[in-house]
Amino acid sequence: MQLRIAVTDQPGWAIVQPAGEIDLATVSQLEEALEASISGDSNVALDLTEVTFMDSTGLRAVLAVNETMTAGGRRLALIVAAGPVDRLLDISGVGQTLEIFQSLEAATA
Amino acid sequence: LSDSGPGGAGPDGGGAAIPVSGWPLSLRIPADPTSIATARSFAGSIARVLGVSDTLRHDLRLAVSELITLAIVGGADHITMTAESEGPGAALRIATNSLMPTVPPETSALLGVILVSSIWSDRDPWVIRIPMTSTQ
Numbered sequence: 001m002q003l004r005i006a007v008t009d010q011p012g013w014a015i016v017q018p019a020g021e022i023d024l025a026t027v028s029q030l031e032e033a034l035e036a037s038i039s040g041d042s043n044v045a046l047d048l049t050e051v052t053f054m055d056s057t058g059l060r061a062v063l064a065v066n067e068t069m070t071a072g073g074r075r076l077a078l079i080v081a082a083g084p085v086d087r088l089l090d091i092s093g094v095g096q097t098l099e100i101f102q103s104l105e106a107a108t109a
Numbered sequence: 110l111s112d113s114g115p116g117g118a119g120p121d122g123g124g125a126a127i128p129v130s131g132w133p134l135s136l137r138i139p140a141d142p143t144s145i146a147t148a149r150s151f152a153g154s155i156a157r158v159l160g161v162s163d164t165l166r167h168d169l170r171l172a173v174s175e176l177i178t179l180a181i182v183g184g185a186d187h188i189t190m191t192a193e194s195e196g197p198g199a200a201l202r203i204a205t206n207s208l209m210p211t212v213p214p215e216t217s218a219l220l221g222v223i224l225v226s227s228i229w230s231d232r233d234p235w236v237i238r239i240p241m242t243s244t245q
Contacts, residue, residue, distance in 0.1 A: 024178045025142035055174040056221035084167045091227055
């Protein structure tokens with residue numbers, strides 16, 4: 001399954017919404033979208049609710065962007081639904097280092 | 110053999126389960142990033158045939174994705190996955206044409222290795238033993 005990524009803006013936020021599977025074959029698409037989004041001054045909301053699979057390659061990309069954002073005093077908010085991504089964050093134990101929300105509205109409130 | 114989600118092959122989906130006499134099942138794929146999804150689908154199909162929980166199926170697909178990725182970045186040309194009946198469950202073995210990496214070939218692979226070891230604590234990380242009814 002290919003990865004599709006939609007990027008939109010709302011006041012104060014860049015919204016990145018990938019849909020599909022994130023692994024070694026597709027992670028470069030996510031990295032490019034995130035790099036473009038963090039180049040501005042906005043916070044970034046990464047909506048992973050339509051991601052049907054993600055492994056450590058995707059998680060590394062998220063952690064790298066989170067480090068950049070927090071170092072610059074900005075926020076990376078993750079929106080995660082119950083399922084494979086939620087399970088990945090649980091297993092990896094990195095959930096406590098990330099801002100995780102259940103909806104885009106809650107993340108950008 | 111299908112990993113098509115609810116309704117797919119397997120006792121939990123109502124489709125046609127693969128009879129035990131169908132074991133072993135084997136898949137040979139090029140060591141290319143585009144093969145990782147194929148490997149996950151194969152593993153997911155095995156999980157459905159065994160009727161394991163969704164959580165265990167997610168974990169299996171994650172472990173396979175990490176191991177296939179490790180084999181690819183480790184320089185393999187092709188990868189063979191073989192699933193065999195083992196007790197009430199199955200064993201999924203991953204082999205390549207080259208020596209299997211025993212340590213991460215690069216630091217960036219470490220997170221994947223940690224994930225696999227946290228899911229399956231087998232002495233041989235290239236063999237994933239899948240219980241039929243319980244999650245680990």
